[in-house]
Amino acid sequence: MTEEPATTPALVPTGCDYPSPDITVWYDARRCRHAAECVRGAPDVFQVGRKPRILPELADASVVAEVVRRCPTGALHYRRADGTGEAAQTPTTLEFRSDGAIWIRGDLRLESPDGSIIAERRAALCGCGQSANGPFCDAACIRPPAGITDA
Numbered sequence: 001m002t003e004e005p006a007t008t009p010a011l012v013p014t015g016c017d018y019p020s021p022d023i024t025v026w027y028d029a030r031r032c033r034h035a036a037e038c039v040r041g042a043p044d045v046f047q048v049g050r051k052p053r054i055l056p057e058l059a060d061a062s063v064v065a066e067v068v069r070r071c072p073t074g075a076l077h078y079r080r081a082d083g084t085g086e087a088a089q090t091p092t093t094l095e096f097r098s099d100g101a102i103w104i105r106g107d108l109r110l111e112s113p114d115g116s117i118i119a120e121r122r123a124a125l126c127g128c129g130q131s132a133n134g135p136f137c138d139a140a141c142i143r144p145p146a147g148i149t150d151a
């Protein structure tokens with residue numbers, strides 16, 4: 001995937017920001033399905049349980065950007081220090097998951113329950129109706145039912 005000026009269209013990352021001199025990464029825990037693409041892709045940069053959990057300066061910015069783009073849910077975003085961000089994938093693709101989620105990539109305009117329009121490049125959309133963070137999957141579909149705990 002290539003890169004483009006972050007000013008068009010208006011992509012607004014959500015979640016916590018993790019700045020470094022060359023690239024800033026955002027992580028929105030409400031959209032993470034724990035697929036671990038980030039941890040596998042750049043284990044020094046992305047570490048669950050460490051504070052801060054993301055240290056972008058521990059890898060080249062182009063590597064960090066590439067790993068962020070692997071995140072299927074849009075829980076991760078980035079912006080390079082030169083103002084460039086993520087270009088849209090063409091054509092748009094949809095992947096229907098067995099748990100109900102729909103993974104989508106493209107030049108997206110998503111309507112939230114309050115009617116606002118969200119510009120996106122990647123998202124896991126909720127198709128099961130359980131998410132408290134619509135239109136996005138919040139991983140409710142893959143959590144064990146209440147009362148069931150790991151033995």
Ligand code: SF4
Nearest residue numbers: 032033035036038071
């Ligand atoms: S959903 Fe994204 S942020 Fe969450 S573990 Fe997977 S790749 Fe990382």
Ligand code: FES
Nearest residue numbers: 101126128137141
């Ligand atoms: S599809 Fe995951 S919470 Fe609905």
